[in-house]
Every structure is written in C-alpha cells, then in structure tokens.
Amino acid sequence: MECVFGLVGKGFALVVADASAVHSILLHKSNEDKIMILDSHKLMGASGEAGDRAQFTEYIQKNVALYQFRNGIPLTTAAAANFTRGELATALRKSPYFVNIILAGYDKETGPSLYYIDYIASMHKVDKAAFGYGSYFSLAMMDRHYHSNMTLEEAIDLVDKCIIEIRSRLVVAPPNFIIKIVDQDGAREYGWRKSINDDHISAA
Amino acid sequence: MSIFEYNGSALVAMVGKNCFAIASDRRLGVQLQTIATDFQRIYKIHENLFIGLSGLATDAQTLYQRLVFRHKLYQLREERNMKPETFASLVSAILYEKRFGPYFCQPVIAGLGDDNKPFICTMDSIGAKELAKDFVVAGTASESLYGACEAMFKPDMEAEELFETLSQALLSSVDRDCLSGWGGHVYVV
Numbered sequence: 001m002e003c004v005f006g007l008v009g010k011g012f013a014l015v016v017a018d019a020s021a022v023h024s025i026l027l028h029k030s031n032e033d034k035i036m037i038l039d040s041h042k043l044m045g046a047s048g049e050a051g052d053r054a055q056f057t058e059y060i061q062k063n064v065a066l067y068q069f070r071n072g073i074p075l076t077t078a079a080a081a082n083f084t085r086g087e088l089a090t091a092l093r094k095s096p097y098f099v100n101i102i103l104a105g106y107d108k109e110t111g112p113s114l115y116y117i118d119y120i121a122s123m124h125k126v127d128k129a130a131f132g133y134g135s136y137f138s139l140a141m142m143d144r145h146y147h148s149n150m151t152l153e154e155a156i157d158l159v160d161k162c163i164i165e166i167r168s169r170l171v172v173a174p175p176n177f178i179i180k181i182v183d184q185d186g187a188r189e190y191g192w193r194k195s196i197n198d199d200h201i202s203a204a
Numbered sequence: 205m206s207i208f209e210y211n212g213s214a215l216v217a218m219v220g221k222n223c224f225a226i227a228s229d230r231r232l233g234v235q236l237q238t239i240a241t242d243f244q245r246i247y248k249i250h251e252n253l254f255i256g257l258s259g260l261a262t263d264a265q266t267l268y269q270r271l272v273f274r275h276k277l278y279q280l281r282e283e284r285n286m287k288p289e290t291f292a293s294l295v296s297a298i299l300y301e302k303r304f305g306p307y308f309c310q311p312v313i314a315g316l317g318d319d320n321k322p323f324i325c326t327m328d329s330i331g332a333k334e335l336a337k338d339f340v341v342a343g344t345a346s347e348s349l350y351g352a353c354e355a356m357f358k359p360d361m362e363a364e365e366l367f368e369t370l371s372q373a374l375l376s377s378v379d380r381d382c383l384s385g386w387g388g389h390v391y392v393v
Contacts, residue, residue: 089265120262122211129239139237
C-alpha cells in the first residue's frame with residue numbers, strides 16, 4: 001500500500017513517498033514519482049487511487065501556476081492548502097477524489113509548514129504527518145524521535161529510520177522511496193532510497 | 205463505525221452568572237489513528253458568540269467557512285453583530301437545507317445576548333434546535349458528558365468556578381472515550 005509521510009525541520013520541510021505503481025498483485029514500476037512540485041517553494045505528496053492522484057495533483061499544480069500568472073505573486077502555502085481542501089470538499093458530495101495529500105511549503109515570512117489533507121477534505125496544519133499502512137510505523141517512529149527545529153542531518157536520519165521500519169515490518173513494503181525537500185532555496189528532489197533498481201528500464 | 209465517530213470529538217457548553225463557557229477536546233483522529241492533538245473545534249463568530257462543531261472534521265470546516273461568510277455579510281448589511289438566538293436559527297436553517305444530504309456535524313452554540321444574558325443551544329445534524337438553561341453536550345463522548353455535567357453543574361456559577369467545573373467535566377468524560385481527548389480548549393466569556 002502507498003506510504004507517504006512528511007515532517008518539518010529547521011527552515012525546511014521534507015516529504016517522502018514510496019515509488020511503486022501497483023495494480024492488485026502486480027508491481028508495474030518502482031520509480032513512480034508521487035510528489036508533485038507545485039511551484040518553486042511547494043511540494044505535494046499524494047497517495048490514493050492512481051488516476052485520481054495524477055489528475056488531481058496536476059490540476060492543483062496548474063491552478064497554483066494560474067494564480068501566479070494572474071496576480072503576479074505566488075500563493076502562500078496556507079492559501080494553496082486551503083484551495084486544495086476547497087477543491088476536495090466541493091467534489092466530495094459529487095464525485096470524490098480518493099487522494100490523501102501532504103502539502104509542504106516554505107514561505108519567506110512564516111518559514112516551512114506542512115499540511116495534512118485527508119481525501120474527505122479534513123485539513124490540519126501539522127509538524128509531522130503520514131498516510132497509508134506505513135503510517136502506523138512512520139508516525140510511531142516520528143513520535144519517538146521527532147523534535148522541533150531538527151537539522152537536515154537529523155531529519156534525514158529520522159526518515160531513514162522510518163523507511164527501515166516500513167521495510168522490515170510491513171508485509172507489502174514498497175521497495176523504493178523518493179525524498180523531496182523544500183526550503184528557502186526552493187523545492188527539489190533530495191534523493192532516493194532504493195532496494196530495487198530498475199532505472200535501466202525506461203521510465204514513463 | 206458511524207460517520208459521526210470517524211474523527212472523534214467532545215463538546216460541552218455551560219451557563220453561569222452572566223457568563224458562559226464552551227469547551228472541546230483536542231484530538232483529531234481517523235478512526236483508531238490519532239492524527240493531531242491540537243485540533244481546533246471551537247470557532248469565534250464575534251466577541252460574544254462561539255460555535256463548536258463536533259462530528260466529521262471536513263464538514264465542520266466547510267460549515268464554519270459558510271457560517272463566517274454569512275455572518276460577515278450580516279455585519280456588512282446590518283452594521284452590527286448577530287444575536288446568538290438569530291445565529292442559532294441561521295445554523296439550523298443552513299443545516300436543514302441539506303436535509304437529504306446533510307453535513308455530519310452537531311453544533312454547540314454559546315453566546316451572550318442582550319444584557320449579558322448567556323445563551324446556549326445544540327442541534328442535531330439536520331438543525332433540530334435544543335435550547336437549554338444549564339448545559340449542552342455533543343460528540344462521541346456525549347453520554348459521559350451528560351453524566352458528568354449533571355453531577356457537577358450548579359446554577360449561577362461565577363467565571364472561575366464555571367471554568368473549573370467545565371474543565372473537570374470535560375476531562376473526566378473524554379477519559380472514558382477513546383475517540384476524544386488529548387486535553388481540552390476552554391473559552392469563558
């Protein structure tokens with residue numbers, strides 16, 4: 001099952017997601033990128049139904065860009081989170097998106113922030129969040145080791161601890177994980193944690 | 205599990221001597237898993253009017269946004285704040301609009317009316333108002349809350365005593381409910 005989690009550190013926020021594209025018992029690929037870069041300083045990690053995930057995150061990304069074109073300034077993380085919640089809430093009683101979202105962003109005035117948005121559009125600003133079966137392990141690990149204002153080294157160490165826990169204790173543990181970071185220098189890929197390397201097979 | 209018990213919540217409001225207090229728990233959960241321990245369930249509409257929304261968190265957030273919108277429009281048109289009784293009727297009407305596809309929320313409204321007369325009421329998810337002179341409760345811990353409030357309530361308490369009574373009633377009730385807890389927020393006006 002899909003594992004997405006995230007945490008806030010000193011001046012940065014991390015989002016980690018598994019990289020498996022699964023259909024019933026078949027693993028199609030294990031280098032799927034589930035963390036969408038919304039704009040220069042926002043990341044959106046998503047888990048849930050595959051089609052909804054790709055479609056909804058792209059929709060949010062394009063609308064965030066549209067706002068910037070129309071108004072000349074980018075949305076704040078809180079505004080983007082509220083917009084996302086609004087879209088999910090409006091669709092909820094018509095044709096719901098089955099996507100759980102962890103939205104991380106960095107604003108110059110307020111620093112890094114992380115938003116937990118459920119597929120039924122419950123939103124909350126948090127310091128650490130996780131979705132999926134992996135959340136039982138990563139949340140527990142983060143509850144134990146997380147403290148506010150962690151340095152990047154400490155945070156990556158905690159992320160690795162969570163990944164090790166998921167790999168060793170979840171029966172359908174995903175083999176590969178992608179880590180993305182957002183800080184004052186922007187949103188970018190930080191690294192991969194691979195136990196199956198299929199890069200030589202062309203990625204979609 | 206019922207949709208009202210998906211996120212877990214506990215809300216209670218009590219009347220005192222020219223004052224009221226409203227309290228909620230702080231847990232946001234997804235069934236058995238706790239997501240956050242600092243979730244806000246009570247919202248300020250204006251200085252003398254608070255609404256707490258128990259039940260499904262997403263509907264509580266949506267409903268709160270709609271109510272704030274309606275109240276701001278009211279303030280622009282009437283150039284004054286809404287009375288608590290009026291606001292309760294507004295909430296009831298908005299909930300009944302969705303009679304056959306309701307918001308899964310139970311509001312608790314607490315406010316000070318004219319002459320600082322405290323007003324509290326609760327309603328079910330389709331807007332059936334229940335006014336009370338002493339206390340109202342809502343949420344997954346409501347049965348425990350009824351018991352605790354009935355035992356601890358005294359009429360005409362001053363603000364400090366009201367705060368103590370309400371806090372103790374809330375904490376002892378949520379301790380018996382696994383879906384709510386992790387502390388409480390108490391507002392005394």
